[in-house]
Amino acid sequence: MAKVIGSVVATQKDPSLVGRKLMIVQPINADEQPTRSQEVAADMVGAGIGERVLLVRGAGARHATVNDVQKDVNDCSIVGIIDSIDV
Template structure:
């Protein structure tokens, strides 16, 4: 999974019927310092995430395992809102 920040929405009326009622959010991947990375992904929100929140995004066929996405044509889903990210860099290099 990757970590991203929600920065927008995509609105589409002419779409696959299994997308009806689904919220399509634009997620910007961030690095572990919280800085924006390049690129974006359009993901289905399945946990009620809010704007600018940091979220966990799952990709590929596993996006269809997220709540409500069974058999849906989606390859990316938001599956968690992040409380904290704890990094423990290794002091002794290998």
């Protein structure tokens, strides 16, 4: 899980990232406390700043790709927007 805290604009980037919104995310635990360093994630679901989101990394992030790019450099994707957390 993570909280979206900002966005990144990169006019020059790998072709597999063209057309993707890049968001700065802060990984959080169930108590919404930061757990690691901030990172950049490709947004697949239209998340906005301040929203809590679901992240996938590695092969899962590359499989979240919605286009037919063969070489995908993405290693972190936002794949869901969290409505509530029950602990």
